[in-house]
Amino acid sequence: MIPTPFDYEVATSLEHAVSLLAGGGEEAKLLAGGHSLLPLMKLRLARPTALVDIGGLDELREVREQGEAIAIGALSRHHDLERSELLREACPLLAHAAGQIGDPQVRHRGTIGGSIAHGDPASDLPAVLLALDAELVIRGGDGERRIAAADFFLRPFETALEPHEILIEVRVPRLRETCGSTYLKFGRRAQDWAIVGVAAVVERTDGRIERAAIGLTNMGPTPVRAAATEASLSGIETVDESAISAAASRAADGAEPPFDTYATAEYRAALAEVLVRRAVRAALV
Amino acid sequence: MATAERYVGGGVLRKEDPKLLTGEATFVESITPPGTLYLSVVRSPHASARVRNVDVAAALEAPGVVAAFNGQDLAEEWAAALPMAWPVTEDIKHPDHWPVAKDSVCFAGDGVAVVLATNRNAAKDAADLVEVEYEVRESVTAIEDALADGAPLVHEAFGSNECYTWALANGDVEATFAGADVVVRERYVHPRLVPNAMEPRAVVVQPVASAGEFTMWSTTQVPHVARVTLALTLGIPESKLRVIAPDVGGGFGSKLNVYAEEALCLALARRLGRPVKWVAERSEDYLATIHGRDLIQDIELAATAGGTILGYRVRLLANMGAYLQLVTPGIPLLGAFVYCGSYGGQAYSLECTGVFTNTTPTDAYRGAGRPEATYAIERAIDTLGREVGLDPVEVRRRNFLPAGDNVPSPGGLVYDSTDYAGTLQRALDLLDHDEVRAEQAARRESGDTRQIGIGFSSYMEMCGLAPSQVLASLNYGAGGWDAATVRLLPTGKVEVVTGSSPHGQGHVTSWSQITADALGVPIDDVSVLHGDTAVAPLGMDTYGSRSLSVGGVALHLACGRVIDKAQKIAAHLLEVAPDDLEFESGAFSVKGVPDRSKMIQETAFAAWTAHSLPEGEEPGLEATYVYDPPNFTFPFGTHICVVEVDTETGAVDIARYVAVDDCGHVINPQIVDGQIHGGIAQGIAAALFEEAIYDDTGTLQTSSMMNYLVPSAAELPSFELDRTVTPSTTNEMGVKGIGEAGTIAAAPAVINAVVDALWHLGVRDVGMPATPERVWRAIQEAERGGSR
């Protein structure tokens, strides 16, 4: 309940944050909402020697349109995403998923940047960003770079962020009217992490499935796409129950679901099939 | 005492609430005397190990640290080991349990050293610096593994892990089973549960070094028991130890105990001459506070072909954990007499073996023994019904003991008052049973992925511990009485001193209602004092749904004594004989001359001035009653749970929960309903959510509220409650306990519903907790034809 001692610095600008991080040594960590990091620190499972607080950088808080994309500042809280009129209209999947994270208090503090940068395969937003083919904007000492969400998650709690880089923005596409989407989260308690979560985007024209994108939460060491299901769905002309079921039966193909006190890997695989079937059904427009 | 009831049974809002609603309550963590040292306990990460060396030198060097000790350093502090008050058999194995281990640790969480510092952070930081050298041994956590040949021994000196075997028999069990048409055999496993009172444990001890006196504030349900037993462990004269339970944030049995940290704070305050404070972090509480349940049951019912139960045969294996806490061995015995529940029969036997394992000790958790017993009989009777072709309603009706007073049971008890069919019928009506059955049939017919199940639990439990002589026959180390003092102050205000020690049950309100009605005074004129051995020296505390039916009855009787004395004084003041007076609504009036009267408050003033008292009467107006109940009380009821099971995911939702309970006369309906709500929630939690899991190394994997799943509002339904009133014959108030009934009733209702939902798919049993995965697996196995 008491973290180990650390140095604490408040960043006054993005440049300042980058330089503080670089000067803080190997064990320096960024602090935004703190809802991934502080729980670990309280149990002394994380013992950073320095924290760089970027919570005051209001420029990272905005959700705005940028061409065909929606640009979401990394400090946008889950609560902000859940209630953003722009997201609810242009990318309802993300707003819908954000509203299922943790509980209201967590959503008042936790940020999209923190959640993504933490790299927890059980978190909800990473799988959603995969399904949305999101792009992440990263700031380091050498300026900005962009990376696809698909290339960002490397291993459990390990991402493509270099030690002194900062995730500053998430860009998701505006979903066309021909796209349906949903996030289904299966857990034992509402406040818990997902045992399995499914983010589904299905695009149709004249009944034909043009494209399906399905991200899976907690089905492997990183968030993953249900590629076999996607392939099997795309191009289907007449969408019926048997076609959906057949595609969903391949939901866990290639996945390496974890085993913990909540569920076995075998059960997770079975659950993924059921949830993918239901999510696809719900995402048909 | 013919006073009209004005408060009892009515809607009186709780007097406890205002300070709790405004942040003015005093929980132990908020008490910090000047100069307090913070205690941090270094705990073993190993389930079993020899402790080779504990080096506190580095911790002593850390900033803010005042002292640090290992088990050997503290060995001289103890006049006796930590208390165990229920040696259920003469030959029970009872290991010494020291507040800090001296040479070996027996579970992950066993203390090996202590650090004291001037602030919380320093104590925590320094605890990290204590170096402990362990020689790790093989460990065992599961009951049957511990009994296997060659199992690692929890306590080598005993030569086995068997703690005791205790047996009970009534009637000719062998002949009954031999002659039965039908014998049902079931095995049920109760997971280990973590009580999780919302307030983690905490202790503060303030010494008066020059006088050798100590005041201890503790998050305890049992200040009186703690005072006696800690005086013995510490070698402090009992008269020099004051124990205070201030506002206590729930207990559920977990604070019905005497803990190492209480002894440590006392010993260290004595040794250092300064106040010492310990506050558990929640994940520390998961290791260092008792667990509950963890039991394997084999139950057999002998019955006629028509479904009438003739006999019960039960075999229990109970996990004690690594040590015996205050009443660890006795917990199964609290259920041992009621494996027959509400039902009849001619023969009954039970045998229970307690088993040591390298785990946190078990002890009382809400219901203690009776949820287990009720689960077994309420599950098994469903099986019997299916065996002989009776539905759950009919098989229960056929076996209920008759409605009446003082009804003998197959387990050898005499139930105070019964009307089991009455609550069952009321519950069926409330549910609209036929309609739900029709919906169930329709869903089965259509092959819906959401199947409906209806589960029954017509429970009966024993509570109100207890006649002291019965406790003696069970080898329990204390009495079962309780005490109350009623004191009228000169101004006419009333102080009630109770030996019960509430921690959420609302005694202040209920006791005020009883007193105000008995004495005919306004309820706001009554204050209730409790939970402080200096203020309320006589008491046996709060557990086992005993407060009202023992402590409340003591209060009722003490009120009678006060009125008797007040009547003599009133008669003296009115110059008539006491028998010429009648007492109503606080007034003693001359029979037939209502204008000639004295209010009870006037007699209190007269008793205080003592200017004119009857010949030989002592000044003052107060009375104490120490009440030892002649029997337990036996609340009962029927709970019906309707579940919807998602057959694809195994998820269980509770669609309806109907509960009709009977606890005799009700003092405060809102409080009684609240107890039932909370009880049901804990029963549902056990049935669907909660389970303490150890890994192969004896590490508790579900060691926080993050992975031990205490449900929230989002996971639970609203409850539909009703009651019948069948007054107890045990006490003249006609009251029974209600604190545990909900928990006792709920789990079998839920699991019976889950099994009922899936019966047509071939599922015959689902273990607790019925997690989505367990349910899903049961369905998968049934589809493969593999279920039982």
Add this chain to the structure above:
Amino acid sequence: MPMRQISVTVNGIHHEASVEPRTLLVYLLREHLGLTGTNVGCDTSSCGTCTVLMDGESVKSCTVLAVQADGRELTTIEGLAADGEWHAMQRAFHEQHGLQCGYCTPGMILAAVSYLEENPGASEAEIRHALEGNLCRCTGYHNIVKAVAAAADAMKSGATRSAATP
């Protein structure tokens, strides 16, 4: 470790404090400012017992560093009543018997107040779900949900505060 100077406004009163950076907001409130009405129920951000309002929004004060609250407005259970009048939520918890031991109550009440401020028209089912981050072991939540629903009605009709005791 160097101490940090922070300033917070708690229940309308401005405070300056010097804290270790690792100090959790709940301990700032309890131990530095003496506001012991906020309780601690777990160490994993699970139970919501320590919930307070920060700039009007519910947060778990065990999962916010005191330094992160620098410059913020906080409301604790001690500050919910105003001018001797209870908040409608306090009154509803009392009338509906929404508390037993009372340990989770301050956090439960503040979580509920925050939720209703954001969702004044919430249904009973929505209220139940919205309390997902607050654990209670005594009440089974039945009366808590009833209390929050009753408070919602009172707050909608503008009666956010009313006289202290019945």
